[in-house]
Amino acid sequence: MKLIVEKIGKNFGEKKILRDISFELSPGKSAAIVGPNGSGKTTLVRIICGLIRPSAGKVKYIEGNKQIVTQEFYKAIGLVGPYLELYEELTARENLMFFAKMKRVSNISDKISSLMERLNLTGQEDDQVRTYSSGMCQRLKYVFALIGDPKILILDEPTSNLDSDGIDRVYDIMNEQKKNNILLIATNNQMDLQYGDFQIEVTS
Amino acid sequence: MEIFRLKLLHDAWLIFQKDIRQEFKTRYSLNAIFLFALVTLVAVSFSIGTFTASADIKSALLWIIIFFSAMSGLSHIFVREEEKHTADTLKLVAQPTGIFLGKFLFNLFLLFVLELIIVPLYFAVMNFEVSGVAVFISVLLLGSLGLSAGATMTAAIISKASAKGALFAVLSFPILLPVIVAGINGTKIAVKQVAFAEAGSELQMLFAYSVVVITAAILLFDFVWNE
Numbered sequence: 098m099k100l101i102v103e104k105i106g107k108n109f110g111e112k113k114i115l116r117d118i119s120f121e122l123s124p125g126k127s128a129a130i131v132g133p134n135g136s137g138k139t140t141l142v143r144i145i146c147g148l149i150r151p152s153a154g155k156v157k158y159i160e161g162n163k164q165i166v167t168q169e170f171y172k173a174i175g176l177v178g179p180y181l182e183l184y185e186e187l188t189a190r191e192n193l194m195f196f197a198k199m200k201r202v203s204n205i206s207d208k209i210s211s212l213m214e215r216l217n218l219t220g221q222e223d224d225q226v227r228t229y230s231s232g233m234c235q236r237l238k239y240v241f242a243l244i245g246d247p248k249i250l251i252l253d254e255p256t257s258n259l260d261s262d263g264i265d266r267v268y269d270i271m272n273e274q275k276k277n278n279i280l281l282i283a284t285n286n287q288m289d290l291q292y293g294d295f296q297i298e299v300t301s
Numbered sequence: 302m303e304i305f306r307l308k309l310l311h312d313a314w315l316i317f318q319k320d321i322r323q324e325f326k327t328r329y330s331l332n333a334i335f336l337f338a339l340v341t342l343v344a345v346s347f348s349i350g351t352f353t354a355s356a357d358i359k360s361a362l363l364w365i366i367i368f369f370s371a372m373s374g375l376s377h378i379f380v381r382e383e384e385k386h387t388a389d390t391l392k393l394v395a396q397p398t399g400i401f402l403g404k405f406l407f408n409l410f411l412l413f414v415l416e417l418i419i420v421p422l423y424f425a426v427m428n429f430e431v432s433g434v435a436v437f438i439s440v441l442l443l444g445s446l447g448l449s450a451g452a453t454m455t456a457a458i459i460s461k462a463s464a465k466g467a468l469f470a471v472l473s474f475p476i477l478l479p480v481i482v483a484g485i486n487g488t489k490i491a492v493k494q495v496a497f498a499e500a501g502s503e504l505q506m507l508f509a510y511s512v513v514v515i516t517a518a519i520l521l522f523d524f525v526w527n528e
Contacts, residue, residue, distance in 0.1 A: 182386040199394035
């Protein structure tokens with residue numbers, strides 16, 4: 098799968114947030130979106146994921162020679178971001194079962210167990226998400242993002258709220274994702290930036 | 302095309318199940334709807350008195366109670382997703398039409414549960430009787446279908462606004478007015494008549510309204526949800 102971002106622009110009323118952002122990513126490649134606070138990093142991520150529409154330009158997901166339609170590329174994306182929340186009234190398992198079924202994941206129980214172990218959340222599957230700390234919530238968001246084996250993993254502020262153990266685990270995930278799939282990170286953290294093959298600078 | 306339809310129904314069913322599970326853990330909408338319905342019923346019965354109101358007025362009051370009770374709870378389905386910041390998470394896994402159908406099913410279920418409790422109570426408290434029980438039930442079911450469809454679409458529209466509560470009732474009223482009017486007329490007929498043919502135009506109206514609103518919502522929901 099290939100990600101092509103073509104001349105993306107975004108205006109909020111009169112205010113121009115993004116202008117002419119273009120880049121391409123193919124499997125085995127990664128990139129880091131950088132820019133000062135308020136420059137539009139998150140807006141760009143949300144456009145790439147299809148959460149908001151751009152004012153100009155296009156985002157294309159190409160599989161083979163065909164462009165994938167919106168409904169299909171959601172399945173190929175794993176997103177972690179501070180604006181994404183899971184259902185706090187439900188347990189972690191209930192959340193993950195729901196999202197995995199929506200993404201048509203097979204062997205759901207095994208997958209949940211292995212990902213929860215990978216993020217060091219084993220034993221907390223049946224706790225309500227509202228009882229999780231912010232760091233645990235961030236780890237759970239990774240389980241949510243990875244449950245469909247995403248071909249494109251997009252991480253907005255990937256290490257926020259995480260302790261050193263959590264950061265190490267996230268870096269492992271990023272390294273693995275880079276090998277065969279696409280990794281896109283939006284960050285200003287110098288440690289995170291080394292996981293991007295190149296940088297995409299956004300300035301408002 | 303067939304697979305697409307099945308996927309939509311699959312998504313809708315999973316979202317419905319998720320909402321039911323969430324609702325029974327929080328009772329956010331259930332409490333709002335039932336408490337409102339109960340308080341309104343008690344207020345109406347005290348204000349009108351048991352035997353002073355005609356059957357026509359009682360038919361109208363029943364639908365007013367159902368309408369305002371629905372207004373107090375049916376918007377939560379989308380408001381909760383926006384306020385808890387889970388709307389984006391849901392967008393990442395579901396197609397807009399599947400989301401609408403799932404939320405519509407949930408609101409329909411909520412309205413049926415409300416009516417299952419409030420209608421017998423209303424009959425008992427207001428000394429209300431209908432001759433055509435089958436006609437009355439048909440009017441109630443089709444009316445609920447229309448109310449849920451209209452309210453679900455309006456809830457999606459207002460979920461991003463700041464004055465959600467006031468906007469929901471204000472925006473819903475003109476959209477749902479045909480359902481209320483046909484519901485009241487259908488109930489008035491059910492009080493006096495047993496034959497379905499007598500309420501034919503009201504039942505047709507309620508059915509047609511539901512089909513039109515559900516179809517329009519399926520076509521337009523993508524724009525409402527993603528803008």
